[in-house]
Amino acid sequence: MGTSNTVKYAYIVARVRAMKGKLIPKDMFPKFINMEIPEITRFIGESEYKKDVDELGKKYKGTDLFEHALNQNLALTYRKLMEVSQDEANYLITEYLRYWDIWNIKTIIRGKFSGASEEDILEDIVSAGQLRYRDLNDIIKIQTVEGVIAALAKTPYYPALVGYKGVLAEIENNLDKLYYSGLVTAGITSKDKYFSKFLKTEIDLKNLKILFRMKRAGMEREEIQKLLIPGGIELKESDLTRLSSLSFPEFVRALEEYSYWEAIRDISNDLNSLTNIETRLDKYGILYATRISYYYPLSILPVLDYIVSKKIEVDNLRMIVRGKETKLSEDTIKAHLVM
Numbered sequence: 001m002g003t004s005n006t007v008k009y010a011y012i013v014a015r016v017r018a019m020k021g022k023l024i025p026k027d028m029f030p031k032f033i034n035m036e037i038p039e040i041t042r043f044i045g046e047s048e049y050k051k052d053v054d055e056l057g058k059k060y061k062g063t064d065l066f067e068h069a070l071n072q073n074l075a076l077t078y079r080k081l082m083e084v085s086q087d088e089a090n091y092l093i094t095e096y097l098r099y100w101d102i103w104n105i106k107t108i109i110r111g112k113f114s115g116a117s118e119e120d121i122l123e124d125i126v127s128a129g130q131l132r133y134r135d136l137n138d139i140i141k142i143q144t145v146e147g148v149i150a151a152l153a154k155t156p157y158y159p160a161l162v163g164y165k166g167v168l169a170e171i172e173n174n175l176d177k178l179y180y181s182g183l184v185t186a187g188i189t190s191k192d193k194y195f196s197k198f199l200k201t202e203i204d205l206k207n208l209k210i211l212f213r214m215k216r217a218g219m220e221r222e223e224i225q226k227l228l229i230p231g232g233i234e235l236k237e238s239d240l241t242r243l244s245s246l247s248f249p250e251f252v253r254a255l256e257e258y259s260y261w262e263a264i265r266d267i268s269n270d271l272n273s274l275t276n277i278e279t280r281l282d283k284y285g286i287l288y289a290t291r292i293s294y295y296y297p298l299s300i301l302p303v304l305d306y307i308v309s310k311k312i313e314v315d316n317l318r319m320i321v322r323g324k325e326t327k328l329s330e331d332t333i334k335a336h337l338v339m
Contacts, residue, residue, distance in 0.1 A: 009298045012085045016306045019077070022048050023313050026339050032320045033330050040321060041066055049073050064123065066321050070314045071126045075100075077310055078128035081303065088190050092300050094130070095186040096307065101129035102175045104136055105148075105157055112145045113168055131155070156182075173227050176206075184231045194292070194299045200233035201288055205281045207235050208260060211243055211251065212277055221245045234258050260284060275335055282338045286312055312338045 045053040052069040111121035127133035160174035187196035214224045224244040263284040293305040323333035
């Protein structure tokens with residue numbers, strides 16, 4: 001990484017360190033589990049979410065206010081990162097945040113497919129990618145899945161949507177593959193080895209979740225292989241082919257060869273603890289991002305670490321409030337939190 005790049009990263013990393021310092025401390029989340037929803041809303045209304053809660057409080061109440069405030073804050077936080085970054089950093093952040101375009105397209109199509117209301121779909125929208133809130137709002141008003149796809153014809157996401165034949169899982173998988181192949185290309189184009197390493201680890205974790213889920217569903221090897229994303233750091237194509245063909249007990253034993261094993265070894269045999277396994281893999285991802293960002297402080301890594309940490313904060317808050325609203329037990333809520 002050249003000197004000028006290091007200087008540019010020094011500025012964005014300083015901004016990001018300050019932003020990360022304002023995240024809710026991890027030890028607050030167990031305390032939130034013991035609070036009522038109005039208390040939690042009051043707490044976030046006095047934190048970094050204050051502006052969003054105040055502004056949206058005129059339109060929404062209760063958990064609706066909570067959901068919209070979290071999503072707006074997340075979107076504005078990520079947009080700020082794009083605004084304060086330059087050159088290579090801006091390019092990599094922008095490409096990484098296309099995740100939210102994929103998220104929003106999936107959310108809208110899933111909503112149309114299941115007959116959800118426009119308001120329900122809008123509640124899950126996070127306009128942190130390249131598709132603006134106004135554009136997404138217009139697309140939500142379209143009645144059919146086919147109409148939504150047609151409205152996205154001029155976006156880079158259209159190739160993943162164009163062959164839609166009524167199978168939702170297929171279109172979602174196409175979008176994921178499009179997103180990750182774009183990121184792999186971004187890593188190659190920028191020649192940023194730190195970005196590539198981070199990304200390839202994320203692909204491995206995504207593939208492990210797919211493998212566990214599909215093994216539990218009893219899917220055949222060919223069907224599993226269609227869903228897996230190429231480009232991981234440890235799970236190469238030959239590894240994925242082998243893992244997808246093994247029985248569940250053999251698959252679990254084979255995972256002992258990889259660095260991810262330590263994160264899940266004590267719960268890996270329990271097919272009923274899929275949520276716990278996914279939460280552990282998410283925790284591995286955030287610990288990995290934090291660790292390597294300290295090794296390479298003047299790089300894109302502290303920015304990616306913050307992006308992931310912020311998303312996890314919002315996911316944890318949302319999980320607690322939704323869990324309380326649906327009367328889930330404290331243990332079940334705790335099992336879903338990434339801490």
